[in-house]
Amino acid sequence: EDQVTQSPEALRLQEGESSSLNCSYTVSGLRGLFWYRQDPGKGPEFLFTLYSAGEEKEKERLKATLTKKESFLHITAPKPEDSATYLCAYYGGSQGNLIFGKGTKLSVKP
Amino acid sequence: DTGVSQDPRHKITKRGQNVTFRCDPISEHNRLYWYRQTLGQGPEFLTYFQNEAQLEKSRLLSDRFSAERPKGSFSTLEIQRTEQGDSAMYLCASSWPGQGAQETQYFGPGTRLLVL
Numbered sequence: 151e152d153q154v155t156q157s158p159e160a161l162r163l164q165e166g167e168s169s170s171l172n173c174s175y176t177v178s179g180l181r182g183l184f185w186y187r188q189d190p191g192k193g194p195e196f197l198f199t200l201y202s203a204g205e206e207k208e209k210e211r212l213k214a215t216l217t218k219k220e221s222f223l224h225i226t227a228p229k230p231e232d233s234a235t236y237l238c239a240y241y242g243g244s245q246g247n248l249i250f251g252k253g254t255k256l257s258v259k260p
Numbered sequence: 261d262t263g264v265s266q267d268p269r270h271k272i273t274k275r276g277q278n279v280t281f282r283c284d285p286i287s288e289h290n291r292l293y294w295y296r297q298t299l300g301q302g303p304e305f306l307t308y309f310q311n312e313a314q315l316e317k318s319r320l321l322s323d324r325f326s327a328e329r330p331k332g333s334f335s336t337l338e339i340q341r342t343e344q345g346d347s348a349m350y351l352c353a354s355s356w357p358g359q360g361a362q363e364t365q366y367f368g369p370g371t372r373l374l375v376l
Binding site: 184191192237239252 | 266293295300305316318351353365366367368370372
């Protein structure tokens, strides 16, 4: 069964301590890998879409990369306001619904 | 463009009651999705509309759930005879079919349902 697995489940960083979140997938014929940020009690906020291995996208302190089997979300010099749950997802189903991982809960302490 | 909106934001109901949620997508988006999210999990797909046509339903969508999008604009999700297991965040997303690559789904703030 196609699936997406995120690790770690939770990550605690000090402000300025760079790290990476992992999203591994087993789906064949990937039609897009998505990263979202979700704050408590709110809907997911779109960050990036990656379509092919080797692709990279950046936004402020975040950079997303994609290989044939996994995607990484690199966070450089994080700030407390980066604290959130980060979700990755890919297109599943015939009509384009997203299949999500369980997310990585990031906490950045000042 | 005010984004996807959902109403109500919170709903508390007693087991056995019916509830209805509303989603207003981004105005030019013709695709609308409903997802359900429980604590510690990612969103799970429930159903999908293109314009007013409901094109796909997840097996998670039991016969107590019904969704409509009568004029291809806003959508409603109704849960009949609610059960405690229905307690979750119900998320709506909308998109516009992209040219070539897959389009991006934009999510609303969600409706938090608590069934007592």
